[in-house]
Amino acid sequence: MSNKPQLHTIISPRLLDIYDVSNSIVVIIDVFRATSTIATALYNGAAKVIPVDAVDKCITIGNATPNSITAGERDGKVIEGLQYGNSPAEYPRSFVEGKTLVLTTTNGTKLLHMALQKGASNIVTGSFPNLDAVCNYLIKQNKNVFLGCSAWKDRFNLEDTLFAGAVINRVKQHFTIHCDASLMAEEMYLQHRGDMKAFIRKTTHWHRLAQYGLEKDLEYCVTENVANILPLYKEGSLVIGYNE
Amino acid sequence: MSNKPQLHTIISPRLLDIYDVSNSIVVIIDVFRATSTIATALYNGAAKVIPVDAVDKCITIGNATPNSITAGERDGKVIEGLQYGNSPAEYPRSFVEGKTLVLTTTNGTKLLHMALQKGASNIVTGSFPNLDAVCNYLIKQNKNVFLGCSAWKDRFNLEDTLFAGAVINRVKQHFTIHCDASLMAEEMYLQHRGDMKAFIRKTTHWHRLAQYGLEKDLEYCVTENVANILPLYKEGSLVIGYNE
Numbered sequence: 001m002s003n004k005p006q007l008h009t010i011i012s013p014r015l016l017d018i019y020d021v022s023n024s025i026v027v028i029i030d031v032f033r034a035t036s037t038i039a040t041a042l043y044n045g046a047a048k049v050i051p052v053d054a055v056d057k058c059i060t061i062g063n064a065t066p067n068s069i070t071a072g073e074r075d076g077k078v079i080e081g082l083q084y085g086n087s088p089a090e091y092p093r094s095f096v097e098g099k100t101l102v103l104t105t106t107n108g109t110k111l112l113h114m115a116l117q118k119g120a121s122n123i124v125t126g127s128f129p130n131l132d133a134v135c136n137y138l139i140k141q142n143k144n145v146f147l148g149c150s151a152w153k154d155r156f157n158l159e160d161t162l163f164a165g166a167v168i169n170r171v172k173q174h175f176t177i178h179c180d181a182s183l184m185a186e187e188m189y190l191q192h193r194g195d196m197k198a199f200i201r202k203t204t205h206w207h208r209l210a211q212y213g214l215e216k217d218l219e220y221c222v223t224e225n226v227a228n229i230l231p232l233y234k235e236g237s238l239v240i241g242y243n244e
Numbered sequence: 245m246s247n248k249p250q251l252h253t254i255i256s257p258r259l260l261d262i263y264d265v266s267n268s269i270v271v272i273i274d275v276f277r278a279t280s281t282i283a284t285a286l287y288n289g290a291a292k293v294i295p296v297d298a299v300d301k302c303i304t305i306g307n308a309t310p311n312s313i314t315a316g317e318r319d320g321k322v323i324e325g326l327q328y329g330n331s332p333a334e335y336p337r338s339f340v341e342g343k344t345l346v347l348t349t350t351n352g353t354k355l356l357h358m359a360l361q362k363g364a365s366n367i368v369t370g371s372f373p374n375l376d377a378v379c380n381y382l383i384k385q386n387k388n389v390f391l392g393c394s395a396w397k398d399r400f401n402l403e404d405t406l407f408a409g410a411v412i413n414r415v416k417q418h419f420t421i422h423c424d425a426s427l428m429a430e431e432m433y434l435q436h437r438g439d440m441k442a443f444i445r446k447t448t449h450w451h452r453l454a455q456y457g458l459e460k461d462l463e464y465c466v467t468e469n470v471a472n473i474l475p476l477y478k479e480g481s482l483v484i485g486y487n488e
Binding site: 011012014015018153154155156157158161178179180181183184187188191202203204205207 | 255256262398400401405423424425427428432435448449451
C-alpha cells in the first residue's frame with residue numbers, strides 16, 4: 001500500500017460529517033463568488049478577510065475594526081446595513097489595499113465554520129483565480145486533504161465541482177484517491193477545461209446570477225491564476241499564507 | 245415558462261430532505277446491486293419483493309410469508325440467519341418463479357423507506373437491466389420526478405449517477421430540468437456509455453466488491469434492458485407495474 005496522504009471531494013456541506021477531517025486540510029470552494037472574491041481582495045492588498053456567518057455579526061465586527069469594510073449580498077444586491085457586495089470586481093487595489101474586509105456569504109462561510117468545528121487543522125480557500133497557489137500548498141503539506149464544495153443551499157453545483165477537478169488533475173500523483181466524487185470531478189474538468197466560459201452558462205447558478213447582470217463576474221471566477229495567492233485561515237481571519 | 249413536470253437528481257440519501265418529494269415519483273437507484281437484483285427477480289417470475297431495512301425484520305417477515313426466501317449480504321457474504329445473497333445471478337426463473345423475496349440491503353432499502361416517509365406518491369426501482377421500463381413509466385406519468393441515488397454509506401457513487409444519466413438522456417425532452425446534478429449525470433453517462441464495463445472498474449464500489457469475485461455480477465448490473473420490467477412499490481411490496 002502507498003503511504004501517500006488521502007484526498008476526498010465533498011460535494012455538499014451536508015456530507016461533511018461523513019468524513020473525519022481532523023488533522024487535515026480542508027479547501028473551502030465557493031467559486032460563485034465568495035472564494036473568488038476572497039482571493040482577489042487579498043491579492044489586491046487587503047490586510048485580511050474576516051468571514052462571518054451572520055449579517056449582524058458582520059456589522060458588529062465591522063464597527064469594531066479600524067479601516068474595515070463590510071460586505072455581503074443576497075439575490076445580487078448589497079444586504080441592508082452592509083456597505084459592499086460579493087463581487088471580485090468591487091475590490092481593486094486602489095480601493096481595498098490595507099483594508100480589512102468583513103464578509104458574510106450564504107454557502108462558503110457556512111462550510112468554513114463547519115470545517116472549523118469538525119477539527120480541520122488547516123483551512124484554505126480556493127477558486128480558479130488562485131488555483132496554482134492552492135495546488136502548491138496541498139503538495140507541500142503532505143497531509144490528508146478534503147476539497148469542500150460549498151454547493152448552493154446544500155445542492156450539488158457544477159462550478160465548485162469543476163474547481164475540485166482542476167485541483168485533482170494537478171495534485172493527484174501526490175495523493176491516494178479512492179473517491180468516486182473525485183473521479184467524477186476530474187472527468188468533468190477535463191471535459192470542460194477548454195470551454196469553461198461557455199459551459200458555465202448551462203449551470204443553475206449562472207441562470208440565478210446572470211439575471212443580475214453578473215456575467216463578467218462569473219467569467220472572471222473561472223479564470224485561472226489571475227489572483228494567485230493562498231488565503232489561509234488563522235485566528236479568525238483569512239490572510240495570505242506563504243507555504244510556511 | 246414550460247409546464248412540463250420537473251426532474252431532479254439526488255446524489256445521496258442525505259440530500260433527500262432538501263427536496264419536496266410529495267406527490268412525486270421517486271426512482272430508487274442502487275445499481276450495485278439491490279435494484280438490479282429486484283428487477284431480475286421480478287423479471288424471472290418472483291411474485292413480489294418485500295424490501296426491509298433490518299435483518300430481524302427480514303427473518304420475521306420471511307417466517308410469516310408462505311413460499312418466501314430471505315436474502316441479504318454484508319461484505320459479499322450472506323448475512324447470518326438469512327438464506328440467500330444480493331446477487332441477481334442467484335435468482336433465475338427455475339428458482340425464483342412464484343416466490344416472494346424478502347430482501348434487506350444497506351443503501352437502497354434505506355432510501356426507499358426515507359422516500360416513503362417523505363410522502364412520495366409513486367416509488368419505483370431502477371437499474372440498467374430495466375432502464376427502458378423506468379423511462380417509459382416516467383414519460384407516461386406526467387409528474388415531477390426525483391432520481392434517488394442510494395450511494396454508499398451516503399457517499400456519492402458513480403454507478404448510480406451513471407444510471408440517473410442514462411434515464412435523463414432518454415426522458416429529458418418531457419421534463420423541465422434545472423439541476424446541476426442532472427446535467428453532470430447525463431454528461432458522465434454520455435462520456436461512458438460506450439465503455440461502461442471498463443469504466444466501472446475505476447469505481448470505489450468495484451474495488452470493494454471485486455475482491456469477493458463479483459466481477460460478472462457487476463458487469464451484469466450495467467447491462468441495459470436484460471430484465472426490462474418496472475418494479476412498483478405497492479402496499480409494502482415491489483411488484484411488476486404495467487404503466488397503468
